[in-house]
Structure formats: C-alpha cells, structure tokens
Amino acid sequence: MVSGAPARTAGDESSVALTRRARRMYRMLHEHYPYAHCELDFENPLQLLVATVLSAQTTDVMVNKVTPQLFARYPDAAALAGADRDEMETLLKPTGFFRAKTNSVMKLGAELVERFDGEVPPRMKDLVTLPGVGRKTANVALGNAFGIPGITVDTHFGRLVRRFGWTTEDDPVKVEHAVGALIPRKEWTMLSHVLIFHGRRTCHAKKPACGACPIARLCPSYGIGETDPVKADKLLKFELAPGATNPYAASTPVLPGSPTAGASAPAGQGAVPPATAGAPSQPRGIPTSTGATAS
Ligand code: SF4
Structure with missing residues (x-):
C-alpha cells in the first residue's frame, strides 16, 4: 500500500487502480498544459x-x-x-x-x-x-x-492531490512521499508544474471550474465546483491565444462512473495552442504557490 494513499477511494479503488488513475490524470493534465513551467524568471x-x-x-x-x-x-x-x-x-x-x-x-x-x-x-x-x-x-x-526531479508541495499541489483522491495526508512531506509513490520519479518536476498550473487556472481553492475541467471524469471531487460548462468556463483564469476558446466549454464532462468514463480524450483536446506558450501570466491575486511560505 502506498503510504498516505487511501486504501480504497470513494469508488472502492485498489492501490493499483489508484496508481493507474493518477498516472492517467497526470498525462491528461500534461497534455492540457504542455507549456507548464516554473513561472519565476531566473538565469542561474x-x-x-x-x-x-x-x-x-x-x-x-x-x-x-x-x-x-x-x-x-x-x-x-x-x-x-x-x-x-x-x-x-x-x-x-x-x-x-x-x-x-x-x-x-x-x-x-x-x-x-x-x-x-x-x-x-x-x-x-x-x-x-x-x-x-x-x-x-x-x-x-x-x-x-539542476534537473533533479522534485515534488513541490505548495498550497495548490496539496489541495489538488487531496481532491483527486491521491492521498488523504495534510502534511507536505507525507504528501510528497505519497504522490512520489504514484508517479514515476522522472516526472516529478513536470507533475509539480502541471498541478500548480491546474490549481491556478481551473481547480481554484474557492471556485473550482469542474464543468471546464479536462480531468473531470477521473476526479472523485467533480461537482464541488461549478459544473455548468458555460458558467465554469467563465471561472477559468486561463490564458488562451487571441480568439481561441476553451475546448471544454461546449461539452459536458463525462462524470466518474458513467459508461463512457475512461475513454480517451479526443486527440489534441485540451492542448492550449502553442502560441500561448511563454505568454505572460495573468495576475492571479492569490498567494504564489511556488513558494507560498518559502519553506
Ligand atoms: S473536477 Fe473539479 S475538483 Fe476535480 S480537478 Fe477538476 S476542477 Fe478540480
């Protein structure tokens, strides 16, 4: 059993199934935020x-x-x-x-x-x-x-992995170890980026945009936020290329447990156009997650 991971989640999920689901959610988020990166500028x-x-x-x-x-x-x-x-x-x-x-x-x-x-x-x-x-x-x-894989457990990361049902731990070090056991080590740094991006842009602390979420069908917390796709789309703090629309706005997410749950997303869906890569981030008005407490 993975340390810190629930023995069974809401869907009576085994640890093997949890690992598979976690890796799938990560892959989907990575496709959705292919440009995820550290948002602090630095040269060394x-x-x-x-x-x-x-x-x-x-x-x-x-x-x-x-x-x-x-x-x-x-x-x-x-x-x-x-x-x-x-x-x-x-x-x-x-x-x-x-x-x-x-x-x-x-x-x-x-x-x-x-x-x-x-x-x-x-x-x-x-x-x-x-x-x-x-x-x-x-x-x-x-x-x-340094290119040495590391998991950055900030306020967004911790909130999201608990919502995802990946762990029930609150302690950042325990969260780090629990999630590290689910996702391959070489992916840890990018995992941190995509979860922080998702937390900043979609799965907000107070108003998660469930109806516009690319991993809704795999998330046991779907429904804690706005599920109407049009209303949810308005909650996104999501930089898109000029004139582009959120690819999820027009479709209702497939709910966990529905007959089509587990089907692959259409190719390319969720990928923000490359034109947005490196685009200036929008001021988020919330404490940074990269170093919220700098500890
Ligand atoms: S479905 Fe809702 S709670 Fe789950 S990750 Fe998406 S926005 Fe967050």
Missing part, C-alpha cells in the same frame, strides 16, 4: 533560490518585476551578503514582508559564501540547512535549476 540556481524565497505571500508576477533590479545590483552570493540593508528593503518592498525577506536573502548569501564557496549546493540535505529554505523551496531549485 542562485537567482531561482532567491526568487523562490521572495515568492512567499506574493505572486510570481510580482517577484519577476522585482528580481531584475535585485540581481543587477547584487549579482552573486557575496554581493547579497554584503548588501546595503536599506537599499535591499526598498527593492523588495513590493513583494511584502520586505524586512524579513531582506534578512533571509542577506543571510542566505552569507551562508552560501561561508559554507559553499558562494554556489548553490545541488543536494536536498544541504539546501534545507540554508536560511529561509525548506523542502518546497529546495525542490523548486533542484527540479528547475
């Missing part, structure tokens, strides 16, 4: 680590507005460590909690210089010893700056 591991620390309680969009100036002024760990505190606080002010964040970033720079020759270490056990860095931030850095 240090920039990503700092950006992730700054993303606590703000949006990635806001962090991306602040970091170009920050990294131009303080390009390496030594510069961050020796920064003028008042100046850095002014730069970081738009991200909120700017005094604490200035403190964390300066201490982070100092520790990197003192213990790692100014470089970001590519190991979880080292990363989590750094100021302001917990497993979530470490997994963001490992997965996106």
Whole structure:
C-alpha cells in the first residue's frame, strides 16, 4: 500500500487502480498544459533560490518585476551578503514582508559564501540547512535549476492531490512521499508544474471550474465546483491565444462512473495552442504557490 494513499477511494479503488488513475490524470493534465513551467524568471540556481524565497505571500508576477533590479545590483552570493540593508528593503518592498525577506536573502548569501564557496549546493540535505529554505523551496531549485526531479508541495499541489483522491495526508512531506509513490520519479518536476498550473487556472481553492475541467471524469471531487460548462468556463483564469476558446466549454464532462468514463480524450483536446506558450501570466491575486511560505 502506498503510504498516505487511501486504501480504497470513494469508488472502492485498489492501490493499483489508484496508481493507474493518477498516472492517467497526470498525462491528461500534461497534455492540457504542455507549456507548464516554473513561472519565476531566473538565469542561474542562485537567482531561482532567491526568487523562490521572495515568492512567499506574493505572486510570481510580482517577484519577476522585482528580481531584475535585485540581481543587477547584487549579482552573486557575496554581493547579497554584503548588501546595503536599506537599499535591499526598498527593492523588495513590493513583494511584502520586505524586512524579513531582506534578512533571509542577506543571510542566505552569507551562508552560501561561508559554507559553499558562494554556489548553490545541488543536494536536498544541504539546501534545507540554508536560511529561509525548506523542502518546497529546495525542490523548486533542484527540479528547475539542476534537473533533479522534485515534488513541490505548495498550497495548490496539496489541495489538488487531496481532491483527486491521491492521498488523504495534510502534511507536505507525507504528501510528497505519497504522490512520489504514484508517479514515476522522472516526472516529478513536470507533475509539480502541471498541478500548480491546474490549481491556478481551473481547480481554484474557492471556485473550482469542474464543468471546464479536462480531468473531470477521473476526479472523485467533480461537482464541488461549478459544473455548468458555460458558467465554469467563465471561472477559468486561463490564458488562451487571441480568439481561441476553451475546448471544454461546449461539452459536458463525462462524470466518474458513467459508461463512457475512461475513454480517451479526443486527440489534441485540451492542448492550449502553442502560441500561448511563454505568454505572460495573468495576475492571479492569490498567494504564489511556488513558494507560498518559502519553506
Ligand atoms: S473536477 Fe473539479 S475538483 Fe476535480 S480537478 Fe477538476 S476542477 Fe478540480
């Protein structure tokens, strides 16, 4: 039995069936968000680590507005460590909690210089010893700056995997291990991206757009949000190419357990046109998930 996974879900599902369903849901979401990626801008591991620390309680969009100036002024760990505190606080002010964040970033720079020759270490056990860095931030850095698979359990990820019935755990570390047992390791980083994208765009905390959801037929929580396709479509915070329409808006999702449940989606359905890849994210007005607590 997978640790943290329900022995049987609502549909009396075995652990084998759960694994199959989880992998299928992941594949469908990956097709739906083929351009899913880390939404923080960075050019090297240090920039990503700092950006992730700054993303606590703000949006990635806001962090991306602040970091170009920050990294131009303080390009390496030594510069961050020796920064003028008042100046850095002014730069970081738009991200909120700017005094604490200035403190964390300066201490982070100092520790990197003192213990790692100014470089970001590519190991979880080292990363989590750094100021302001917990497993979530470490997994963001490992997965996106070093290509080492990591599961980023943020507020979106945890909410979604519980709604999906993949786990009943609340503790982020237990969620990480439970989900890691369902999905192949090499997919962990992309899994994190597509779930965070889905949480930001469709399966919102308060108003999930079930009627416009590409995995509705495999989700035991279908119906907790708006199921009318037209109304659900209006809930999407979903960048589409100009003139494009949501491919799910016109069709009613197949409900879990219905005769057609399990049928494959039509080829190409759900894939946002490539023209949208890299399109600027919409301000979401919710705390970032990539580093909501930067821990
Ligand atoms: S069906 Fe509803 S609850 Fe399930 S993943 Fe889709 S939006 Fe979320």
